[in-house]
Amino acid sequence: MHGDIERILLSEEEILRGLDRVAQTLTEEYAGQEITAVCVLKGSCIFVADLIRRLQVPLNLAFAYVQSYGDRTEPGELVTHLMPTEDELRGRRVLLLDDILDSGRTLRLVKRELIARGAADVRTCVFLDKPARRAVEFEADHACFQVDDLFVVGYGLDYAGRYRNLRFVGALREEIYAGEDVTP
Numbered sequence: 593m594h595g596d597i598e599r600i601l602l603s604e605e606e607i608l609r610g611l612d613r614v615a616q617t618l619t620e621e622y623a624g625q626e627i628t629a630v631c632v633l634k635g636s637c638i639f640v641a642d643l644i645r646r647l648q649v650p651l652n653l654a655f656a657y658v659q660s661y662g663d664r665t666e667p668g669e670l671v672t673h674l675m676p677t678e679d680e681l682r683g684r685r686v687l688l689l690d691d692i693l694d695s696g697r698t699l700r701l702v703k704r705e706l707i708a709r710g711a712a713d714v715r716t717c718v719f720l721d722k723p724a725r726r727a728v729e730f731e732a733d734h735a736c737f738q739v740d741d742l743f744v745v746g747y748g749l750d751y752a753g754r755y756r757n758l759r760f761v762g763a764l765r766e767e768i769y770a771g772e773d774v775t776p
């Protein structure tokens with residue numbers, strides 16, 4: 593599996609140092625408050641597991657799933673499935689967590705829905721930010737790392753369902769996806 597990786601962009605040590613830094617900022621930001629952390633499946637599960645164990649505030653963990661009805665070239669319509677219960681959202685401070693902020697469509701939509709469902713405050717924290725790819729106006733409140741405009745896998749991020757279990761973030765060798773548009 594490692595043979596499919598062209599180069600490593602973030603090692604496990606770098607990743608965990610970045611998470612320590614952001615978790616400390618979040619712990620200070622939410623000091624004395626209770627939050628609901630919302631993990632956008634599937635890509636964020638590893639990031640969220642590592643981040644929330646570094647947060648020193650009381651929290652509930654909830655999940656959201658976003659489906660895209662597009663083909664390989666056209667960004668499709670996005671449909672959000674929110675799994676938090678009413679109690680986990682209404683009047684609560686929500687920390688929305690996603691693996692990567694790319695066009696911005698996913699997080700903009702999920703944030704809107706969380707507010708529509710009664711969240712008192714929604715802040716966003718992403719593992720990776722690809723600012724060059726933004727298609728809609730949206731910025732995360734916190735990002736652990738910025739990456740250039742290239743397709744990355746590992747640490748939760750997949751290509752065709754694979755590579756999520758790599759401990760690092762890497763760029764795939766071109767021949768793995770040769771001829772295929774990997775635009776999410």
Ligand code: 5GP
Pocket residue numbers: 635690691692693694695696697698699742743744745749750751776
């Ligand atoms: P957005 O709605 O911001 O365009 O897309 C965010 C989603 O696209 C991410 O949650 C992720 O699933 C997918 N995505 C965007 N860029 C990459 C990438 O470089 N690698 C992988 N594996 N997924 C990506």
Ligand code: MG
Pocket residue numbers: 632633634635636690691692
């Ligand atoms: Mg995703």
